[in-house]
Amino acid sequence: MDKKPALPNIDLIKELHSFPTMFTFKVIGDHHDEFVSDVLNRTTGAIGASRKIEHSMRLSSGGNHSAISLSVHCSTAEEVLVVYSELLKVSGLRALF
16 A cells, blocks of 8 residues: 655754755656646745746656656745645655655
8 A cells, every 4th residue: 555645744844954945855756747737836836936946857767657856945844844735736646755
């Protein structure tokens, strides 16, 4: 049985990161036409359209999964959780780091 990705612990985020900072999110999911756009749209919705989102995408060797790395300027640990919350809604999500 697959375990659904969950929100990280906010205390751990605060312990490991000094804010504001560039925060990297790793998103892995089923490769389909809407996956990348859904990830980017949900991230933009969480942080606002005025902020730049740096991203890269890699396709798995079998072509079934996409791995997206996002670098986002986050002001607070709470803002990181807002982004994670939105990314958990992406269709076909398999892992979120």
